[in-house]
Amino acid sequence: SQQGEEDPQALSIQEGENATMNCSYKTSINNLQWYRQNSGRGLVHLILIRSNEREKHSGRLRVTLDTSKKSSSLLITASRAADTASYFCADPYNTDKLIFGTGTRLQVFP
Amino acid sequence: ETGVTQSPTHLIKTRGQQVTLRCSSQSGHNTVSWYQQALGQGPQFIFQYYREEENGRGNFPPRFSGLQFPNYSSELNVNALELDDSALYLCASSQWPNNYGYTFGSGTRLTVV
Numbered sequence: 001s002q003q004g005e006e007d008p009q010a011l012s013i014q015e016g017e018n019a020t021m022n023c024s025y026k027t028s029i030n031n032l033q034w035y036r037q038n039s040g041r042g043l044v045h046l047i048l049i050r051s052n053e054r055e056k057h058s059g060r061l062r063v064t065l066d067t068s069k070k071s072s073s074l075l076i077t078a079s080r081a082a083d084t085a086s087y088f089c090a091d092p093y094n095t096d097k098l099i100f101g102t103g104t105r106l107q108v109f110p
Numbered sequence: 111e112t113g114v115t116q117s118p119t120h121l122i123k124t125r126g127q128q129v130t131l132r133c134s135s136q137s138g139h140n141t142v143s144w145y146q147q148a149l150g151q152g153p154q155f156i157f158q159y160y161r162e163e164e165n166g167r168g169n170f171p172p173r174f175s176g177l178q179f180p181n182y183s184s185e186l187n188v189n190a191l192e193l194d195d196s197a198l199y200l201c202a203s204s205q206w207p208n209n210y211g212y213t214f215g216s217g218t219r220l221t222v223v
Contacts, residue, residue, distance in 0.1 A: 033211050040219070042114075042200055043153070045211035088152060097143065097166050098202070098212060100152040 003099040004032070004072075004089035012107045019076040021104040023089035026070065032091045033098070034063060034074050043088065046074075079108045116201050116215035123191050123222050131186040131220070135203030136213045141165070142184040143212070144176060145200040153200055159184055160206055196222045 004023040013019055023032070029051050035043040049056045049065045049072065056063045062075040076083055086105050090098040115134040123129050135142050141160045145153035155168035159178035173189040182203070188195055198219050202212040 035212075035214075040198065040217075042214035042216045043202070043212075045213065048211050097155060097158055099155055100145075102152045 003101050004091065005101045006087065006089060006104040008104060009102065010105045010107070012109065013079055014109050015079060015081055017079055017108075019079050019083070019106055019108070021074050021087055021106070023072040023074070023101075024070060025072075025089075025091065029065070029067065029070075029072075029091045032065060032072050032089060034061075034072075035088045035090070035100075037086045037088065037103070039085070046087075076106075079106075081108050081110050084108045114201055114203050114213050114215035116199075116218050118218060119216065120219045121221070123220065125191055125193060125222055127191050128187065128189045129191060129220065131188075131199050131201075131218045133184045133186070133201030133203075133215055135182045135184065135201075139203035139205050139213065140182055141204045141206045142178055142182065143202045143204070144184070144186045145202065146170070146195075147198045147200060147217075149197075156186070191222045193222050196220060 004025050007022045031048050033048045034046045037043045047058050047063050049063050060077045065072045086103040088100045088103040090100050114136050117132045143158040144156040147153040156170050157167040158165045162178045175187045177185045198217045200217045202214045204212045
């Protein structure tokens with residue numbers, strides 16, 4: 001398994017704006033996963049992108065993957081106050097263990 | 111289909127005591143992982159259980175131990191509690207091989223005083 005490193009550490013935007021956060025990793029990926037965590041709660045699985053995919057959409061979420069740069073990005077369009085949370089990326093990479101970084105803390109102001 | 115349930119939701123213990131946290135995995139999942147999350151940090155991997163055996167461990171001392179039962183539910187035991195053990199403990203279940211992501215419980219908030 002490998003740890004994804006999220007960037008930026010913190011992001012503040014107004015409602016209606018788009019939010020972009022990035023994830024970098026050191027080795028090959030298999031099934032890169034993005035999670036959201038509301039304050040003090042459990043993590044919620046948002047989206048999974050496989051190594052042979054370049055882009056994936058789910059509602060207002062768009063995830064891209066660049067295997068040559070070993071990076072992924074998560075775009076949240078038309079942000080809402082309810083999107084305020086921490087966002088994490090991770091990939092079990094054949095060991096089925098998710099190792100998380102410190103995440104991106106997103107604050108969306110009404 | 112039920113999700114992951116953790117109990118208790120909150121717990122206060124005294125330094126030196128022992129604690130047991132419980133987790134019921136999502137129906138159809140055969141793997142359980144435990145995480146410790148200190149305030150402002152990302153979840154730290156403690157260990158994972160698959161088919162009732164420990165299947166990988168993070169950088170945690172032996173006083174952190176666990177069990178997985180035939181119904182795939184799990185326990186996390188921590189002996190000789192220290193103040194630094196105060197954290198949110200998260201349980202996550204998955205189906206190995208994992209192609210669909212993990213399902214997390216809401217966590218147990220442990221405070222050691």
